[in-house]
Amino acid sequence: MYWDVKVVKSLPDYCIYVEIEDGRKGIFDLKPYLDHGIFRELKKPAYFNQVGTFSGR
Template sequence: MYWDAKVVKPLSDYRIYVEIEDGRQGIFDMKPYLESGLFRELKDEHYFNQVGIFFGAVTWPHDQDIAPETLVEDMVPVEFMPENSLCTDASR
């Protein structure tokens, strides 16, 4: 589908960089989700960095995922992010 994720990269501060099939690129902040249910496991930075894509959805190994429509609606387009926001160093 046009909103499937095709690239995902973990960033610092519990954010992910995402490229969507239709060409959109953005940053999605996972911090608001870290205190709820299944997403608590993502607080472990090593585990958080295992993010991937499965059938177009952003996922983690233990079945956590972000609905594509949520991802597209809430991500901040890259052109509005400061350059250093794309830093992948989890210690920042």
């Protein structure tokens, strides 16, 4: 499934806020993924906090 992401913002406690072009939005908790694969890098607070507003197309 492909989602056209409109906005992504970092939140406290390893959560992100996401808005998708079709109007859906919500908060995604990344904590369960931080010990797996590429998500391990996000454990570094300075790296995680680089998440900001993302403009799709």
